[in-house]
Amino acid sequence: MELAIFYAFAALVIGSALLVVSLKNTARSLFLFFIVLFGMAGLFIFALADFVAITQIMVYVGGVLILMIFAFMLSNKELLADLQNTSSKFLSIPNWQSLLLSIGFLAVMSYGIIEWHDNFPQWITENIRQGNIIKSSDNNINQLGIKFMTQYLLPFEVISIFLLAALIGAAHLSRKEDPK
Amino acid sequence: MNEFVFQVSDSIDHIIRSIPLFKVEFALSFGFLSSIVCTLIFDKYWKHSSFFVTILSIICAFLILMTQHDQSNFGFYNMLIVDKTSFFARAFISIGLLISAIFLQQHFANKEFKKRKGDLYSILLAAGIGLNLFSMTTHWLMAFIAIEMVSICSYIMVGYFSENKKQAEAAMKYALFGSACSAVMLYGLSLIYGFTGDLNFASPKHIQGLIAAPEVMVSIAILFVFTGIGFKLSFVPFHLWAPDVYEGAPTPVTAFLSTVPKIAAIVLLSRLASAWISTPFYFSELTFMFISFVSIVTMLAGNLIALRQTDIKRMMAYSSIGHTGFLMMAIIAYSNGQQNILFFYVLVYTLMNFASFAFIDVLEQKLGSTQLSSYTGLGKKMPIIFTCFSIIGISLIGLPPTAGFIGKLFVFSSIFEIYQYGGDQIFLWLLIVGALTSVISLFYYFKIPLFAFLRNNKEENIENINPALSPMLVIGVILTILVVLIGIFPSGVFGVISN
Amino acid sequence: MISLTHFLFVSACLFCIGLYAIIAKRNSIMILIGIEFIINAAILNLVAFGRYDKINYSGQIFALFAIVLAAAAVAVGLAIILNVYRKYKTINPENITDLRD
Amino acid sequence: MGALSLLIFLPMIAVIGILLLPNRMGHSFKYLALLATVLQFGLAGYLYINFNGSAGAFSEVSTYQYVEQLPWIRLDLGSLGKLEVDYFLGVDGFSLPLLLLSAFVMLMAVGASWNIEKSKKGYFALLMLLNTAVMGIFCALDFFLFYVFYEVMLLPLYFLIGIWGGARREYAAIKFFIYTLFGSVFMLLVIVGLYFSVQNPNTGAHTFNMLYMMNPENYVPGSFFDFLGNANEIFGIPARMIGFIVLFVAFAIKIPIVPLHTWLPDAHVEAPTPVSIILAGILLKIGGYGVIRICLGIFPDAAADANWWLGLIGVVSIIYGALNALAQTDLKRLIAYSSVSHMGFVLLGISSLTAEGISGAMFQMLSHGFLSAALFFLVGVVYDRVHDRYIYNFRGLASIMPKYTAYVAIAFFASLGLPGFSAFIGEAFVIIGTFNAESMNTGIPRWMAIFGSLGILLSAAYFLWTLQRMFFGTTRLKGGEEWVKELKDVNIREQIILFPTLALALLLGIMPSLVFGVLNNSVLSLLDLVTPYL
């Protein structure tokens, strides 16, 4: 059962991701991207990372995607025309070089994963043996909070500076130069 | 919950103990915030206030850094390392930041923008914090954050003004290329995390994990990781963005990009190499092969392509690619225990590069062009600048009596020593290619004196150009003198680096 | 419990799709989306591995940082793309080739 | 400050003076340069007279005179050991005559630069910088110091050719530079290798000291360039042989040998007269000096193995250079190729590894220094007047420029080895030494001497042909009457330069002991070093 749902999510993610890249219409792609991100959040939950999944939805869906749509609308005045365009060319013709490259990567990575399959790292088996693995009953948020404030305090603080800088920078970048 | 209480208090103790290690970056962070405040409030009254604060904070950071001399400490759960390497790296980064800040101020001083210039200094300081962290860590999480921080600050700096099409294009190429590379690196890191369960690449657990992991996946993961580092260092094949971005970006930003991030990235790579290469396993061999091979290819590609350039900034981009190859030779020296050689070369490279961009910028402001052909016949009009520029060119080639020569000699020496006792053919090829590319580089570096001195300008407009003394020029000349002095008396500087 | 291989395989697929988007799509925003795919693939890996790391929580923490960093990068990237659009009136990287050899 | 330092840095004082003086005092630059070179020549002469060539081992400091040794760079490179670079100067019978020659040729060059008009400041400053570098090369006994001077020498030359040269000056300048750099960069690698292989016996530190490099006892056992029982190989060639070959190529480019000579005609043709004089008079000698001091001194074993090839290259250079000279129509190119031929004798003589051969080679270098400088100066005389050097454009110059013709004829005959002039002693002893090599079992067959002597014949052919074609016969010039007006006979300044040069060539031809007296002990100590490996 669990596996079936996992497959369903995986199929959803991969399928919509494939559509994202093969659709001719960018606007549609953007909306499909939304589905991919949701699907990913689902997959995260399968990995018992509920907080990550929530963050994914909040940050990506709530932030990134909206930003992208805004950007797209700002940069494409024919958006509406695009949306209405239901021409026969629904999918874009794949670019064979990049297709080849992607398939090549997929091949080598699959090869690697299959080779790795029976032989998972020692640290995982060790942790499984010791029971040091996250269980679905664990309170992840609690743990994460403590980790952020102790072990990962430094990156946590640094990233605040980083975000501030990125914010200022992005604001400056997107500001139109006023006509003199 | 209670199970953590003991841990938490322990952690807090550890963190409090670690805080002094962070004081340099803390100074920069303080500067960062003050600079933002200044931009918002005080720039109206004194337009240099944020610049001033920036300079002050960099100097403070540098002075605080000096107190960390001779320290060797870990902190923040091994995320920060204060040791000789990070000390020198941060010292060079501070110098680089200082010079960059002055360059930025000078470059934009005469231009009117609607945008506030002050925030550029804030971004620079943020980048500085990232760079410092970059050079202080062996933890992948910290390293990744630092890389992103530096990258994003760099994108912003390139695209900040977007005065013209070229700057915007450069920013876009930089941002997209960089993001793609760091995404791939992240993927590689995720795999490595999977192999080891530990993000500290120098820890025994990490190395144990890599030893146990299957070769194919390790190859994929390591190459992905090197993609991100390669982007920062701009070695082949991840060098392609560099010429376009260097050409498009404002000159002071180019100066910054071609120098300072490289210091940090080279330090990270060195730490990685020295942690990995010394083990007799597959991944270490891979790392070593990778560094050597890429070094050779990078030296060749950078120098060969530079032959055909007509734009000085683009040429310097290829030159810096070539020097990256050379720096990677120095990494091999570093991992063999000759850290001071890497430091020396990095220092020399920093000085040379800033000097050359200082001259490029001065000339760009005077001539309004970065084309080499616009220098035609100017040697007589501006003898000081072109004499110094030629000397820097000589140093970049690696001819005596300049610091570039000493640096090259040290690198050759240490590689030769490894060759002598290790006997691997690849070292020989490193030496040969290193020597050969020095010869090739002569062609294009000497285009500067070729145009300036050997060719005569037939046009009249050069009469209008009057060489005035600008702070940039002064810095350039001082750096040139330093380069020559270090070239003749390397003992002092080298002694400082070695101890 | 879903085995690691499943996660790895899904992430590998997503990675490749992202790569394809980066290289093939003639639209800067699509390139950004491709990058996001790759980051998501990485995050998937991280959380999948992170499940077995209860002591440090490194996987999940890394994943969270990665999301934040990616978001910031997207913000800056989009701002830059908008700047380009203002100058070039296009966001097709094929047509933005003023800087070249 | 020792005498040699003074000799080296005197021109630097002039450089500083020239740079400090404002441009409007442009006329004083040449006097400043002249003053420096005159003092330098005087000093070099003083050193020459007071030199007493005592016999001693080639690798002993006591064999050298006017030695100055100051620690320069002392670095602790961790596992690379301690880096020791000394400011180490000293001269022996090989370097001192060349030092004097350099001082003299520099004096000539300053004299020849009297009418330079284009940016005098830069010109004289660069000329003096070059002077410093050249002096340094001949004095340095530390390989690092040598290398520094060697490279520093290139820079002023690049500019001197590139700025003040002829039509294709850019090409010639960069070609010259690239060629030399190509050799020297690889030389740097060998220097590094030597540095690791040699230890200062007193301190145990690695060292660049050339004298230590010459002593097999100072080599670290098992090091890359270790003397005995060295099994290191690169591409299947023994390491010491590779070291020798690389160093040889670096210097052979300077000599130059065929086929690494093509920079020479271009550089000579495009360079202004004074620079041609320096190139021919000094620069080529650095190659020969390097082969003697460094290739033979540091790699005597490899030299003993390779000398057959060296000799062959020498013979090929002699004949090839002479044949090329015969085919030239540009007077300056002809002389440039004759330099290739004449320097081939130097290589042949060195490769013979006999006292006669090496002495002859040294003598040939000195003599070629004076004579080729004089020849280039003479070409400059005509070129200054009508800006043409094409041999076919002149005929019967003897009628309108009798004194000039006399100088040319003397210089030509001196160059083609007429007894009484220095070139004869050089060439004759190279031939005798090479012929003698078989008796000494140094591995050079006698046919090399026989073929080498063909060069003497060919040199007569091309010089006499030129003499006949340009100077004799009835006057007929391309530029007609205008040229006749332009072509005034040599003036006093030119005579002041030419006369001592040719007189010196004559003096050395008649009293070779002036040189051999200084040289002989050094030759013997060099042979002591090399012959055990034959």
Add this chain to the structure above:
Amino acid sequence: MSDLLNISPIIGSMLVVLLPFLAFLIQAILGKRSQSGNIALVSIILSTIFSLIFVFAEVWKQEPISANVSWFTIGTHTFTLGILLNNLTVLMQLIVCIIALPVHIYSKSYMKGDPGIHRYWMYLSLFCFAMLGLTISSNLLMMYIFWELVGFASYLLIGFWFTKESAVQANKKAFIINRIGDLGFLLGIASVYSMYGSLNLVELFGKDGLFYSLPASSDGWLTFTGICFFIGAMAKSAQFPLHVWLPDAMEGPTAVSSLIHAATMVAAGVFLLSTVFPLFNQTVLLTIAIIGCITALISAYFAISQTDIKKILAFSTISQLGFMVVAVGVGAWDAAMFHLATHAFFKCLLFLSAGAIIHEMAHLKEANKLDIDPQDINNMGGLKKWMPKTFILMSIASLALAGFPLTSGFLSKDAILISAFEWAAQLNGLYFLIPITLTLVSILTAFYIGRLIFKVFFGELKIKVERIHLHEANLSMLGPMIFLGICSIFLVFSWNPIAYHHSFILTGFSITYPFAEIHSLHIILPIILTISSAIAWVIGWNWYVKGKYPLNSGNKLLDISMNQGYINEFYNKIFVKSTLNLSKGLYWFDQNIVDGFVNFLATIVRNLAHFSAWIDRYIVDGLVNTIAGTAYYIGHLLRWVQNGRLQNYLGFAFTVVLIGIIYLIIK
């Protein structure tokens, strides 16, 4: 006074050498201010006196004296400068002095008014210095130096009229061909040095010299050495095939030709051979003899058909030098020296006389504005009428050349011929070809010199002009000629006009021949020679004076054949005609093949030079430029990636990554 005159032979010979050098220096410094030539004259007079009184008289038939000072040291060898005085050297020095003196005097009026006369005297002094130095050098290196200097002086003098194209061509040729010889000499020196470690003649060939005490080195190298020295001598003494420069060298002033290219310098080769004679082994000696013989024969043939008076004499010189070389070859180098001495006088005289004639003919040409060659004997004739003294002197010289009894030539030529016969008798067989050829040459000599005399002095002047004011040369020209004429008579050399053994030169050397003396030859051979010479003259007289030239076309030929009869006809047709044709043919051969070969060699060298220049430009330099271009082009190719398209960049980068991964997998 007695102290002053008490000059040791060493000092004396040094003075002999240095005085002309001093004269050279003074004249070089004075330049155009010294036109008279008095300085040169005084110096040569003093040299002659010193040479005769303080050197020759002291040393002749005494123990050899030598003195050396060290010159320079190379390695462990010290090279010296020194003087060696023995019979050979002092004789040679004296001959040079005695020949040079009359030529100087003669030149004073002969060269009068020439614009470059200051140079003439300078060069002449230089030549004297070099030649005198050559004679008394005590080591081979020093000898070589003077040897080349002599060549140099000769170069200068041949090209004295440098505006004349043929003169500068000739001097170039002379110098280059002499250079070939010099190389031989140099290699010979190198070889001797490498075998014996010394170049000092006394150390090498003196009593208990190294040459005798050291074990003989390999025969091959000894032969090589000998051939090398012989090549040196061949070039200088104009032996076949290196003789081609000498006829051309006649472009110089006639006085110079007489001194340098007839009497002294060209004999230096023979002198060299005599000096290093012990070095030659049988192979080399035979080679020397054969080459000498060929030279003697062919140049005698050439002389027959020449029309230029100086060329006839030049070929005659070559022929006589061939005689001397044969003498060396057969081992009778004393005879060679003897012939050298006698030949010097009469050949010098012949040239000076020719010079006087040319001088007059040139005046005639100028006075009448004729377009003739003043040196062509076809334009002369009957000059006896106007220049009787010259005629007599020239006749004496000619008789001496032909080896007529009572002349010096008779003695020396007999010495050579008889030695050659005796040598051949020792060896038998084909070796007899050499003496027989020499005999033939001797007859030919008589014929061609007879032809010269008859054509020039007898009959009528061939050119028709109104005013013929030909007259005897003035005293300063005639005086030296008379002196030389006297010296061409037997008395100067021997009191016995018949037997050459009694000549003081031969008694002075007193070497022992390796072959037995055949007494009968000493009587028979001179008689045969004299008679055959006389016959040759009669024929010549008939042909050239009586105008019964057999080869003229038309009815004259019929007349002649009627008068001469069958034997004459046969003789003419078969013998004389073929001889003359042979002569012409050989001359053609010489001009076109031998000289042509030399020119051909020159052409080859020139073409080779052009070829190598081509190689240099397009292959050697081209290669370098190609390498540079390749680097440049690779740079260009690499730039292709840098096309400004972001996605191409990314694609490239990731493709490389993929390739890297695949490589690592399949590795």
